[in-house]
Amino acid sequence: MAATHLTSAASSVSRKGFATFEGLRASNAVNVSSFSPIKQNSLPLRSFRGFVVKAATTVAPKYTSLKPLGDRVLVKIKTAEEKTSGGIFLPTTAQSKPQGGEVVAVGEGRTIGKNQVGISVKTGSQVVYSKYAGTEVEFDGSNHLILKEDDIVGILDSDDVKEMKPLNDRVLIKVAEAETKTAGGLFLTDANKEKPSIGSVVAVGPGTLDEEGNRKPLLVAPGNTVLYSKYAGNDFKGSDGSDYIVLRVSDVMAVLS
Numbered sequence: 001m002a003a004t005h006l007t008s009a010a011s012s013v014s015r016k017g018f019a020t021f022e023g024l025r026a027s028n029a030v031n032v033s034s035f036s037p038i039k040q041n042s043l044p045l046r047s048f049r050g051f052v053v054k055a056a057t058t059v060a061p062k063y064t065s066l067k068p069l070g071d072r073v074l075v076k077i078k079t080a081e082e083k084t085s086g087g088i089f090l091p092t093t094a095q096s097k098p099q100g101g102e103v104v105a106v107g108e109g110r111t112i113g114k115n116q117v118g119i120s121v122k123t124g125s126q127v128v129y130s131k132y133a134g135t136e137v138e139f140d141g142s143n144h145l146i147l148k149e150d151d152i153v154g155i156l157d158s159d160d161v162k163e164m165k166p167l168n169d170r171v172l173i174k175v176a177e178a179e180t181k182t183a184g185g186l187f188l189t190d191a192n193k194e195k196p197s198i199g200s201v202v203a204v205g206p207g208t209l210d211e212e213g214n215r216k217p218l219l220v221a222p223g224n225t226v227l228y229s230k231y232a233g234n235d236f237k238g239s240d241g242s243d244y245i246v247l248r249v250s251d252v253m254a255v256l257s
Contacts (some may be wrong), residue, residue, distance in 0.1 A: 056136035056143055066139055067105060068146060073121060074105040075129065077136075077143045099234070100128045100156065101145065115213035119149050120167060120206075128153045128164065128246075130234060153234055153246045154205075161236045161244045166205040171220060171252060173199035173228065175243040197230045198256065199245065218249045227254040 059066065068074050078101045103125045109118040121127055134147030154164040154172065166172050176198045201224045207215040220226060233247025 056138040059137060059139045064140075066137070066144075068107040070107045071110040071119065071149045072107045072146055073103055073119060073127075073149055073152065074137075075101040075127060075134075075145045075147065076104050077101040077145055099131055100126065102126055104144070106149075112209055112213035113211050117209060117213045121149065121152060121155060125155050126157050128156050128234075128236075159239060161238045162202055162240070162242075164203065164244075164246065166203055166246055168205050169208045169218060169249045170205045170246050171201055171218065171226075171249050172203040173226065173245050173247070174202050174238075175199040175245055176225075198225065198227055200225050202244070204249070220249060220252055220255060225256045226252045227256060228252045 066074055103121050103123055106119040106121065106123060109116055111117070129145070129147055130151045130153060133151035134145040137144045137146055150168060152167055153170060154166040156164045162172075162174070164172050201220050201222050203222055204218050204220060207217045210216050228245070228247060229251040232251035233245045236244045236246070238244050
């Protein structure tokens with residue numbers, strides 16, 4: 001295996017520290033004799049057991065309830081698929097991380113202006129959330145996620161993405177199919193097809209909240225063909241094979257007609 005061989009024109013390496021190197025040269029050899037007094041195979045595997053990292057915070061069994069505060073929501077994460085539709089078991093590395101789950105507890109909401117605004121999702125709702133949102137918690141033997149209501153993309157009570165009900169200022173769009181030919185008539189391969197940033201609005205959220213806590217309707221409506229920011233939102237594959245995206249209305253740049 002190719003590695004890096006360090007040489008110094010005017011410096012040396014000691015066990016206590018590293019002097020300044022004046023040059024680095026790549027070669028196919030590795031020279032480690034002066035870096036460490038550790039001999040080959042001197043560290044058994046058990047020496048590294050303490051380096052295991054756990055992503056979720058574990059709540060001790062003595063705590064039997066967990067109440068989110070403010071505008072936060074507790075979601076029980078949907079279990080990742082362990083098999084393909086053909087019955088083939090997937091290794092852990094090939095299992096896609098779920099982006100949805102069931103709401104099991106909600107906070108009391110938040111105060112905007114003089115009004116108290118409650119959580120718009122209810123206990124028992126099946127929701128989809130942003131990919132990197134929230135904090136994972138292992139509670140009552142299952143993996144949960146505590147996240148802000150605004151990180152919930154929409155409510156989805158079925159397996160069909162086109163039936164999603166977007167929340168707040170989000171918009172559900174069916175992505176237009178990529179062009180298969182250039183303007184000159186040349187066919188494009190999948191690798192060369194430009195990712196579309198045009199689509200048809202399928203559903204819209206109830207709107208944003210103003211300073212008094214009232215909803216402001218969105219400027220787009222179902223049926224509109226829109227141009228949206230290329231790298232925004234969350235992508236989904238529909239049961240019909242079509243591509244869908246959910247994004248904030250601020251990422252919609254224009255309505256086409």
